[in-house]
Amino acid sequence: MTLPTAQTPIAGWGRYNPVVCSCVRPERSNALAAFLETNGEPLVARGLGRSYGDASVNQEGLVVDFTRMNRIRAFDPETGVLECEGGVSLADILTVFVPRGFFLPVTPGTKYVTVAGAIANDVHGKNHHCDGSFAQFVDSIELWTPARGVLTCSPTENADIFWATAGGVGLTGVILTARLRLLSIDSAYVRVDYQRCANLDATLDAMAASDQYYRYSVAWVDCLAQNASLGRSVLMRGNHTLANTLPESKASTPYRLPRRPGLTIPVDFPGCVLNHYSVKAFNTLFYAKNRDARDVVVDYDKYFYPLDGIHQWNRMYGRKGFIQYQATFPLESREGLVKLLERLAGSGRASFLAVLKCFGAASPGLLSHPMPGYTLTLDIPNGLGLTAFVASLDRLLLEYGGRLYLAKDALARPEAIEAMYPNLKTFREIRAKLDPNRLLASNLSRRLRLDG
Amino acid sequence: MTTFQPKSVVILGALSGVARYIADGFAREGFAVALAGRDLEEMELLAADLRERHEVTCCCLKFDALDIDSHASFVQETTEALGALPGGVVACFGYMADQTEAQRDFALIRKTLDTNLTGAISILERFAAAFEERQSGFMAALSSVAGDRGRKANYFYGAAKAGLSAYLQGLRNRLHASGVKVTTIKPGFMDTPMTYGMDLPGALVAAPQSAAQAMTRAILKGKNVVYVPFFWRYIMWIIRSIPEWQFKKMSI
Numbered sequence: 001m002t003l004p005t006a007q008t009p010i011a012g013w014g015r016y017n018p019v020v021c022s023c024v025r026p027e028r029s030n031a032l033a034a035f036l037e038t039n040g041e042p043l044v045a046r047g048l049g050r051s052y053g054d055a056s057v058n059q060e061g062l063v064v065d066f067t068r069m070n071r072i073r074a075f076d077p078e079t080g081v082l083e084c085e086g087g088v089s090l091a092d093i094l095t096v097f098v099p100r101g102f103f104l105p106v107t108p109g110t111k112y113v114t115v116a117g118a119i120a121n122d123v124h125g126k127n128h129h130c131d132g133s134f135a136q137f138v139d140s141i142e143l144w145t146p147a148r149g150v151l152t153c154s155p156t157e158n159a160d161i162f163w164a165t166a167g168g169v170g171l172t173g174v175i176l177t178a179r180l181r182l183l184s185i186d187s188a189y190v191r192v193d194y195q196r197c198a199n200l201d202a203t204l205d206a207m208a209a210s211d212q213y214y215r216y217s218v219a220w221v222d223c224l225a226q227n228a229s230l231g232r233s234v235l236m237r238g239n240h241t242l243a244n245t246l247p248e249s250k251a252s253t254p255y256r257l258p259r260r261p262g263l264t265i266p267v268d269f270p271g272c273v274l275n276h277y278s279v280k281a282f283n284t285l286f287y288a289k290n291r292d293a294r295d296v297v298v299d300y301d302k303y304f305y306p307l308d309g310i311h312q313w314n315r316m317y318g319r320k321g322f323i324q325y326q327a328t329f330p331l332e333s334r335e336g337l338v339k340l341l342e343r344l345a346g347s348g349r350a351s352f353l354a355v356l357k358c359f360g361a362a363s364p365g366l367l368s369h370p371m372p373g374y375t376l377t378l379d380i381p382n383g384l385g386l387t388a389f390v391a392s393l394d395r396l397l398l399e400y401g402g403r404l405y406l407a408k409d410a411l412a413r414p415e416a417i418e419a420m421y422p423n424l425k426t427f428r429e430i431r432a433k434l435d436p437n438r439l440l441a442s443n444l445s446r447r448l449r450l451d452g
Numbered sequence: 453m454t455t456f457q458p459k460s461v462v463i464l465g466a467l468s469g470v471a472r473y474i475a476d477g478f479a480r481e482g483f484a485v486a487l488a489g490r491d492l493e494e495m496e497l498l499a500a501d502l503r504e505r506h507e508v509t510c511c512c513l514k515f516d517a518l519d520i521d522s523h524a525s526f527v528q529e530t531t532e533a534l535g536a537l538p539g540g541v542v543a544c545f546g547y548m549a550d551q552t553e554a555q556r557d558f559a560l561i562r563k564t565l566d567t568n569l570t571g572a573i574s575i576l577e578r579f580a581a582a583f584e585e586r587q588s589g590f591m592a593a594l595s596s597v598a599g600d601r602g603r604k605a606n607y608f609y610g611a612a613k614a615g616l617s618a619y620l621q622g623l624r625n626r627l628h629a630s631g632v633k634v635t636t637i638k639p640g641f642m643d644t645p646m647t648y649g650m651d652l653p654g655a656l657v658a659a660p661q662s663a664a665q666a667m668t669r670a671i672l673k674g675k676n677v678v679y680v681p682f683f684w685r686y687i688m689w690i691i692r693s694i695p696e697w698q699f700k701k702m703s704i
Binding site: 028030071072 | 469505
């Protein structure tokens with residue numbers, strides 16, 4: 001069975017290097033099943049397109065848009081287990097289940113990602129240091145694979161395939177449905193402590209000393225600050241709030257969010273809007289304006305998804321797009337992080353506030369990104385010399401035993417990824433059995449030679 | 453907003469591109485929803501979704517617009533499934549054949565007319581009789597802007613939808629006395645499987661979610677004729693205003 005095809009220019013969220021792809025968008029389970037059974041072209045599943053690079057782009061074959069395969073199957077309020085199709089977005093889950101007292105066990109910095117995408121990239125959130133990554137809260141998935149049809153995979157059944165799929169960027173199969181354990185909450189609010197740290201050491205020391213008291217911890221770093229202020233940041237750490245400790249105005253409706261108007265960036269900004277000076281001014285102002293504060297009650301939308309309030313914020317970087325660079329250094333490589341920040345600050349490549357977080361234990365996902373250490377995430381606008389600059393960052397990262405995140409990557413070399421992910425060999429072996437004819441492929445998989 | 457009793461609705465053609473979101477809109481308003489269509493298995497997935505999202509009653513019924521004989525008992529089946537004659541009915545089914553293929557194959561023309569016009573009239577008449585007797589209810593059907601003026605690009609579909617629009621006009625006139633509201637919905641382009649991959653001007657193509665929201669609102673307000681999105685009213689006004697001697701030479 002064939003589905004109607006659309007020729008559409010697509011790219012990752014960074015809008016870096018868009019290419020025209022053949023896309024299909026199934027809306028019914030039986031049509032999807034028939035399509036998968038008869039399709040002979042290499043395909044990649046795409047959700048809401050929030051991976052920054054080319055993970056869900058496929059020029060040589062098909063891109064299968066799963067955003068309409070988004071039906072909720074079942075929910076058990078006793079256990080908090082939600083069963084849904086892979087295309088259900090985290091935003092949907094929040095809209096439906098926060099009013100019933102449940103929250104996502106792990107959430108990235110945007111709620112506009114699908115459940116399947118969150119598993120395929122094994123995404124992490126501000127609670128990684130205590131809870132781990134997304135796939136660790138998935139009880140099971142139904143995975144369509146080219147060689148073996150639909151398989152149920154979980155940490156106990158087909159466990160090797162499950163952990164190859166968690167972080168496997170769609171190359172082990174298509175995630176049709178998932179069972180996800182939601183987190184019970186008492187209100188939609190988070191109690192946040194804000195703390196300014198004058199430099200990188202102060203930031204990392206504060207994290208080491210007191211991250212354990214917070215479920216959520218993240219620092220916004222001014223990565224244009226240099227010398228003694230290198231790595232200055234605002235730490236934002238919080239916990240879910242009990243309804244009975246909320247201020248009176250909110251206590252009677254603890255799951256209701258305040259209404260706020262959405263903003264949209266309707267057109268591409270001209271490339272010059274975000275330059276070294278405007279960004280530096282913004283970062284300086286941000287650091288200067290923030291004051292240390294304790295016990296600030298913030299709703300989840302504002303705390304977890306500040307950028308989701310501005311639709312299509314990725315247009316701010318103009319027509320040429322940007323890349324997002326996420327580097328994780330092992331705990332003992334603080335020096336590497338310092339060198340990376342120095343190189344960024346010295347490069348003059350404008351970047352808004354970067355995000356710094358201390359990761360906890362790694363998940364068993366073979367290609368899962370998080371590992372114990374420090375992760376730094378920042379946007380770098382596309383411009384002259386970007387490739388060479390990023391290659392130099394990659395070398396530095398490798399030198400200190402760090403790794404890149406496939407969901408963000410747009411420019412890495414295959415040798416680098418091979419060195420960063422020692423489990424890649426095992427991943428390839430599992431993948432070869434599930435997809436001997438290479439029917440699952442993306443621009444990312446070809447660029448990084450993830451097939452070997 | 454008008455209040456309708458009972459608070460229940462039948463969605464005919466529940467698996468068509470925009471119907472799912474119309475059903476969702478009614479469920480969000482707390483309506484019990486009966487989904488009707490040909491594929492029960494697929495509808496059950498949608499029904500589960502509506503139940504989980506909105507905590508409403510939702511059931512599925514077999515319905516085929518082309519199976520006219522089955523329409524006689526359908527109102528009764530709906531009444532049994534929902535426990536009472538539904539508050540309203542929304543007909544979302546439709547069929548659009550490829551115009552050039554249809555020009556060569558009368559079977560496709562016939563299917564276009566039978567689905568969009570004959571099938572719609574057949575089932576809506578059944579509900580109209582029941583609602584008229586009860587002296588309340590709402591009825592809505594998805595017609596199309598294609599029915600506002602015949603064009604060479606899709607005039608079989610356009611003819612069927614023009615017929616449907618005229619039918620709904622007359623029905624509205626008839627049912628006014630009994631307090632039954634009849635809403636004609638004329639959608640423009642929507643981003644559904646029917647248009648996926650077509651080369652259409654992006655700004656004119658509406659997301660089915662927001663289109664459905666506008667439709668649900670119009671139905672609940674008891675509007676007569678609504679274009680979705682609203683600006684199609686003006687586009688179609690312009691298209692209708694072009695004199696025929698000029699229009700016949702054009703390709704739009």
